[in-house]
Amino acid sequence: MTPSGTADEPLRCGVLGEVVLVTGSRTRGFGRRRTAEVLAALLVDRGRSMSVDDVVAAVWGDEAPPTAATMVHGAVRRLRTMADEDRGRDRGRFVISRAGRYEVPPEVGLDAAEFEALVAEARPLTASSPARAARLLDEALALWRGPAYEGIEQALARDEAGRLEELRRRCAEMLAEVELALDEPARAVAVLEPVVTADPCRERSAGLLMLALARTGRPAEALRLFERVRVGLVEALGVAPGPELREIEAGIRTGGGAPARRGPPPPPQRPPVPVSSFVGREDDLGRIAGLLTEHRLVTVTGPGGSGKTRLAVEAALRNPTRAAFVDLTRSATPDRFDDIVAEAIGIRTGAGPPAVTVARALADESILVVLDNAEHVLDRCADFTRDLLGAAPSVRVLVTARERLGLPGECVHLLGPLPVPHPRAAxxxxxxxxxxxxxxxxxxxxxxxxxxxxxxxxxxxxxxxxxxxxxxxxxxxxxxxxxxxxxxxxxxxGDRFRLLTHPARHDAASRRAGLAATIAWSRDLLDDDGRRLLAGLGVFPVTFDLPAVRAVMGDAGEDPAPTLARLVDTSLVQVDDVSGDRWRYRMFESTREFARTCLARDELAVLRRRHADHFLGVCRRAVPHLYRAGAGPWLDALHRDRDNLRAALAWADGPDGDTEVLVGLCTGLWHYWDVRGSRAEGVRLLATALSRIEPQHPERMGLLSALALLHLGRGEFGATETAATEQHRLARAAGDRRWEGDAQALRATVDWACGRFDRAQQRYEDAIAASLAGGDVWRAAMAEAQLARLHRDRGEPDAARALARCAAAHAAEVGEELAQGLAGDVLASIEQRWGDPATARRLVETALEHYRLIGYREGEASALALSGRLAVTDADPEGARICFEQAHDIFRRIGHRAGVTATADGLAALDAPGPRG
Structure with a gap:
């Protein structure tokens, strides 16, 4: 076939309209909607690689079908085929795969990127070279063929489409301003009319269109437009037009057009010149600059020591307009506020309100006023800012404080800490x-x-x-x-508050700059309830939710929620996670340590006991749900509180602890430790708990079972046999068939691992019978799956298949994800070896879904490795490589050496010469 394009023609993607592929002058759409959706997901963040799971989540969200991963691979193949057809000999440059992840490389052109580059190039030319700016902006708008990502309804694309549409409207406004400066009001009208039609409440576009209409001899139309905008704002938002739009309207009515400019304001106090360089906040600085172009009031909030002042200084120095910097740390009380502001702005306060005096001095001059460190005079600062912005339409205000002002139209930028290295970072x-x-x-x-x-x-x-x-x-x-x-x-x-003070000087200013003093400054602004809650939160090791706070602060008599909200507002507590029905919170480690220093020893002891009791209750509520359908969210909840659970275990295991709390926590957590891979931690704690209870303790058999299982997962067969044998003896003595069956299954797995297949088979069969007699269908299903695997490894397909189907039926009866995943995984491996590959693929995809629902990484890697072997059978080396790479990565992360070796062998076989299959 002769390619329709050549390797010399650039390959581009278009998203400013329907998603298309462009080669030279040829534009191609997609007949299959899913192909366009997969490409859209990859293009939204072009240049960043995405795992198959990432793409599936972007395209299907929570409603992904079992075959979603296969559909993604198919869409990628179709995209590559289309690109290869158009590019001829220059193949493989579109949708590349790297380490099992897909990406569209940055060298592939994108019309949205071209659009943004043209707008960025034009922006600094609007004043110095307006004709050139107009040509660039015209060229940028001409790239649009329709709404961005047209027809793609996924949230990820819709968010990006919204961002691009907003930039498109700003581009139109910029072009209109340039056309007005070039005395081309008719062109400005043509550019702005579609924007105002689409968004009648957009005051900036409406104001520019009113000016353009007036300058084309149509003032009556301009005034009618103002009235439509006014009515629309009132009906849609309940607000009146802003001062800029009102001034334009007044100017048109009096025949003067735009408001007249007044003389220059007095010189303001410039931002201090930093001694040190600016490091690590480039993204925040860009965000602040962008917000200041769109909003007249921007507040930077964040905890003490996060660098708000340094960021504000840099933003002011780089701001294209003049900036006045007001250091409010000099205003010890609200009474001094007016004098400090007036001095910084360079004016004298008169009899009238200071905001009006400042506004009159600044007139309509474009200027940025920075109000730094406002938290101790927050109410006074809010009143001043509201009055200033209402009286001076060209002024913008940047505030730094540990909480927001709470004014209408305020845009808040939360300044977090600098990103720190991941514990496993290279x-x-x-x-x-x-x-x-x-x-x-x-x-x-x-x-x-x-x-x-x-x-x-x-x-x-x-x-x-x-x-x-x-x-x-x-x-x-x-x-x-x-x-x-x-x-x-x-x-x-370990003694950070003594260490982290200024090491060279010991004046008052340097003492205030110490870490403890910085946190104490925020604490001292709280009321008594806030200080008490802050101290109590020191008992939480990392994150926590509101029910936990209520349990720990149980004797307060009042709901701590309003006070907690106040701590969040003042940046002493951070919101950590807003997903789900319960928000989670955290304190920085330094704040937490400071909080603990505010507690007496007996107060801390009471709070730690309450903390442990609460999380014992969390475990007990979770246990009944861990062995039935829907276990995943309960395991996730335990995982979210893993640090609190560890703190509760540490207290229960300590000198002031409680053995019954320790036993209860271990009983509730062993299944989580096994599924989520915390086996070493579980072995240590279970052994401690067993050493502290009597031989006839009612929880002993369960603890022995858990200990044996975790030893087994670590390959410690002697320790597994010892614990399971004692469990079996106790179960037989008590006539407890459930624990008897469990012990026999554990011992059978040791026999199997050690090559004692006949004895393993007998013990598995005994285990299944005992579990069913004891009413434990879940453990029966697990033992049946293990016995099916034994028959499979012995080359007995009929027995293996029959038992695997029994396991699947019992697992479905219970509904629990681990049992269903294991049964499906084993049955898939049997079908892959002796049966139907299509059935095996369906089974393994379902098993993979079950494993992922409970976060069982070991099972997920096993199913991925099997998927890789099935892809080899299907002569799909690319699909096999992706599966093997993903499985290899998981096995490596969880320390599963046999899995690492097996998947490495699978990858090596793909690279070996000769036929595959």
């Missing part, structure tokens, strides 16, 4: 981390020639993590690098 990734970069740069300031040596990388990463990436804490720690090695500095963080 050394080169650690060096690129913004938190480490800041730490290293500040360390060089006190120790010239400082460099991050290989032996110091892990210490630097740990310092940054323990200090939560807070810039103030990192800078104070780096200052100690002149006297301490990084390993010594890491160890000294």
């Amino acid at each position: 050394p080169e990734e650690i060096g690129r981390s913004p938190a480490v970069r800041l730490f290293v740069q500040r360390a060089r300031a006190v120790r010239p020639g400082f460099a991050l040596a290989a032996e110091d990388v892990s210490s630097a990463a740990e310092i940054c993590r323990r200090l939560d990436g807070l810039p103030l804490a990192l800078e104070l720690a780096a200052a100690r690098a002149a006297a301490l090695s990084l390993s010594e500095l890491e160890a000294a963080l």
